[in-house]
Amino acid sequence: xxxxxxxxxxxxxxxxxxxxxxxxxxxxxxxxxxxxxxxxxxxxxxxxxxxxxxxxxxxxxxxxxxxxxxxxxxxxxxxxxxxxxxxxxxxxxxxxxxxxxxxxxxxxxxxxxxxxxxxxxxxxxxxxxxxxxxxxxxxxxxxxxxxxxxxxxxxxxxxxxxxxxxxxxxxxxxxxxx
Amino acid sequence: xxxxxxxxxxxxxxxxxxxxxxxxxxxxxxxxxxxxxxxxxxxxxxxxxxxxxxxxxxxxxxxxxxxxxxxxxxxxxxxxxxxxxxxxxxxxxxxxxxxxxxxxxxxxxxxxxxxxxxxxxxxxxxxxxxxxxxxxxxxxxxxxxxxxxxxxxxxxxxxxxxxxxxxxxxxxxxxxxxxxxxxxxxxxxxxxxxxxxxxxxxxxxxx
Numbered sequence: 001x002x003x004x005x006x007x008x009x010x011x012x013x014x015x016x017x018x019x020x021x022x023x024x025x026x027x028x029x030x031x032x033x034x035x036x037x038x039x040x041x042x043x044x045x046x047x048x049x050x051x052x053x054x055x056x057x058x059x060x061x062x063x064x065x066x067x068x069x070x071x072x073x074x075x076x077x078x079x080x081x082x083x084x085x086x087x088x089x090x091x092x093x094x095x096x097x098x099x100x101x102x103x104x105x106x107x108x109x110x111x112x113x114x115x116x117x118x119x120x121x122x123x124x125x126x127x128x129x130x131x132x133x134x135x136x137x138x139x140x141x142x143x144x145x146x147x148x149x150x151x152x153x154x155x156x157x158x159x160x161x162x163x164x165x166x167x168x169x170x171x172x173x174x175x176x177x178x
Numbered sequence: 179x180x181x182x183x184x185x186x187x188x189x190x191x192x193x194x195x196x197x198x199x200x201x202x203x204x205x206x207x208x209x210x211x212x213x214x215x216x217x218x219x220x221x222x223x224x225x226x227x228x229x230x231x232x233x234x235x236x237x238x239x240x241x242x243x244x245x246x247x248x249x250x251x252x253x254x255x256x257x258x259x260x261x262x263x264x265x266x267x268x269x270x271x272x273x274x275x276x277x278x279x280x281x282x283x284x285x286x287x288x289x290x291x292x293x294x295x296x297x298x299x300x301x302x303x304x305x306x307x308x309x310x311x312x313x314x315x316x317x318x319x320x321x322x323x324x325x326x327x328x329x330x331x332x333x334x335x336x337x338x339x340x341x342x343x344x345x346x347x348x349x350x351x352x353x354x355x356x357x358x359x360x361x362x363x364x365x366x367x368x369x370x371x372x373x374x375x376x377x378x379x380x381x382x383x384x385x
Contacts, residue, residue: 067301069312085295
C-alpha cells in the first residue's frame with residue numbers, strides 16, 4: 001500500500017518538476033547576436049519603446065523572451081541609421097509539453113514567455129550617406145498645424161499605441177536630433 | 179450504393195469543416211481605416227509637390243502578415259494579405275498628405291517610405307488569446323540632389339484582447355489599428371510638415 005502511494009507521489013512530483021518544458025530546456029531569456037554591415041555600429045534594442053540594451057556590433061544582447069516585437073536600430077558616422085525588426089516566433093521546445101508537463105507546462109511556458117523565441121542572429125545593414133549633401137535651413141520649431149503635436153508626444157490608437165521613434169533631421173554636414 | 183453515398187457525405191463534411199482549419203492558409207484584405215479627423219489644410223501646402231514611393235525593407239516574415247496558431251499556441255498556416263501591404267502603407271500616407279493640402283505626383287520632393295514590419299503575432303492566454311500587431315516604417319525626405327533632409331521611423335502597435343480564434347479576421351483587425359496608429363504619427367509630425375513646407379520656400383527663393 002505504501003509502495004502505491006509512493007509511486008503516485010513520484011508521478012505527481014515528476015509532472016510538477018517538468019512542467020514548462022521550454023522554461024526548463026530553453027529558459028525564459030535568450031541571447032541575440034547583433035551584427036552590423038559594416039561592423040562597428042552602435043545598436044539599440046527596444047520593445048514597446050523600452051530599451052532592452054545597447055551593443056557595439058558585433059555583440060550579444062540578452063533579452064527576455066516575449067511575444068512582442070523587438071526593434072533594432074543601429075547608427076554609425078557616415079551612414080544612414082539601419083533598422084531591423086524581430087518578430088517573436090513559437091519556441092518548438094514547448095511541444096515537449098505534449099509528452100511531459102501537459103496543460104500545466106504549457107501555462108508555465110506561456111506565462112514566463114518561454115514559449116516564444118527570437119532569431120538568434122541578426123545583421124543590420126547600413127547605407128552610406130549620400131555624398132555632397134546640400135545644407136538646408138533647419139525648420140523652425142513653430143507648429144504650423146492646429147492639430148499637430150510635438151514629435152516627442154506619440155500618437156495613440158484607441159486600442160493601439162504608438163511609440164516614440166528616433167527623429168533624424170539632417171542639416172548640412174551635421175546631423176542632430178530634434 | 180449506400181456505402182458510396184456515405185463516403186461522399188463524410189468526405190464533403192470533412193472538406194467543409196477543414197475550411198477554417200489551422201493548416202489552411204488564410205487570406206484577408208487589409209484596409210486603411212483613418213483615425214485622423216478632417217484637419218484643415220496646412221497654409222502653403224498646396225505649393226508643395228511630393229513624389230511618394232515605398233519599398234519593402236522587411237527582413238523577416240515578409241511572405242505573410244500573421245501566422246495562425248492552434249489551441250496549444252503552435253504556429254500553423256500563414257495568414258496573407260490579398261492586397262500589397264507596401265502599397266497599402268504608401269496609399270495611406272498619400273491620403274493623409276493630400277488631406278493636409280500637399281500635392282502628390284511626379285517631379286516633386288522625394289518622400290520614400292521603407293516598410294520595416296507589418297506583422298501580427300498571437301499570444302496564447304489561459305482561456306482566450308491576444309492579437310499583437312506591429313506596423314513600422316521609416317520615412318525619408320530627399321531633395322533633388324539626393325541629400326537627405328529628414329528621416330524618422332514610425333512605429334504603430336495595436337493589441338486586441340479576448341480573442342477566441344487566432345485566425346485571419348482577428349489579425350486583420352489588429353493590423354488595421356496598428357497601421358492607423360503609425361500613419362497618425364506621420365500626420366502629427368510637425369517637424370516633417372516644416373521640412374516639406376521648407377522645400378516650397380527654397381524653390382520660391384531659387385526662382
